[in-house]
Amino acid sequence: MLSTSELVNLIIRFACFLAGFWLLWKITYCSKNKESKSIPGFKKDKNALISIIIPARNEEHNLPKLLDSLKVQTLKVCEIIVVDDNSEDNTARIASDYGVKVIKIDEPPDGWIGKTWACHNGANAAKGDYLLFLDADTCLEEDAVERIFYCRKIQGGVISVQPYHKVKKFYEKFAIIFNIIAMAGINSFSPVSSRSKPYGAFGPCIFFSKEDYKKINGHESSKGKVLEDLSIGKKIIDSGIKLKNYGGKGLIDFRMYPKGFKSLIEGYSKGFLLGAKSTSILLLIITIAWISATFSAVYMPVFSIINRDYLIFFIYLFLYICYAAQIYWMGYRIGNFGIITAIFFPIYIVFFVLIFFYSIIITLFVKKVTWKGRKIKC
Secondary structure (H helix, E strand, C coil), rough: CCCCCHHHHHHHHHHHHHHHHHHCCCECCCCCCCCHHHCCCCCHHHHCEEEEEEEEEECCHHHHHHHHHHHCCCCCCCCEEEEECCCCCCCHHHHCCCCCEEEEECCCCCCCCHHHHHHHHHHHHHHCEEEEEEEEEECCCCCCCHHHHHHHHCCEEEEECCEEEECHHHHHHHHHHHHHHHHHCCCCCCCCCHHHCCCCCCCEEEEHHHHHHHCCCCHHHCCCCCCCCHHHHHHHHCCCEEEECEEEECCCEEECCCCCCHHHHHHCCCCCCHHHHCCEEEEEEEHEEEEEEEEHHHHHHHHHHCCCCHHHHHHHHHHHHHHHHHHHHHHHHHHHHHHHHHHHHHHHHHHHHHHHHHHHHHHHHECCCCECCCEECC
């Protein structure tokens, strides 16, 4: 029989597990365009001018895949602008070979971050009525632009999409918990997301009307922010513009940090603490509780075997299986992380916690991170 304290601990831990479902309860996606012709004004709007703006620094390996995907879009755009952010590789030449417009910029002025400076320059040069900002490491399905435009026609305001994470190498699987927390922290996929406002936008793919973009003063409004997507999302909400966030499965994907484990650490450590501070207290508490309870699902079966308490062993083994299934369910909708990653989730939880504390040190004491050869102030 379980003691009262053991029963209470079990109830708390299972409650923390169940709270995890709050994080990514329902991810919404840009639907197919079967009904697009029935939308008032859609036929006319299909001729609207759409400018695609791609900030790119040292992206010679990523650009061809993105530009190839843009060539076959079902909804044609008026221009594609690649902003060469002082690259040290063949980014500009590759973009020129594809026949897109290339803008070369120098190092960002004081107070600006490289990406925001590149997006700002691209937007200033764009002639479209709509602006679609895409990270250079993304790749779109052939109807992606049309579906994004279709969703914007229905929802109004600004549309942002978090790309589906395509994993190719083992070390990239270490991104799973970060991806889950990043998706959850935006407050767009909880059970009450339809009745609450998002806390930010997804930077890799964001779609504005030029009018809305100017209303928030564009990327200049967030020029010095490491996490410009969170800042821009807040500006959108504060300006009274509707913001709708979507998951990217079946629409747009990316492969994060393909240059090695070091780039993954650099990428996730920059601004991690700032991102945590930007989310709601409720989501932060749920996240901490959910992650904390995963550790008990690991060490309690071990301790129970040592103490020969087989009832506790099977109960916590069941909790471990529940967590593995839950993480697989989460990961399946945001990337191709696979069932093996979910089964060995403690490895990735520990890595997540280590990077979190590393980010605290970087943010509070070092106050600088290296990203794509630049020193960025946190």
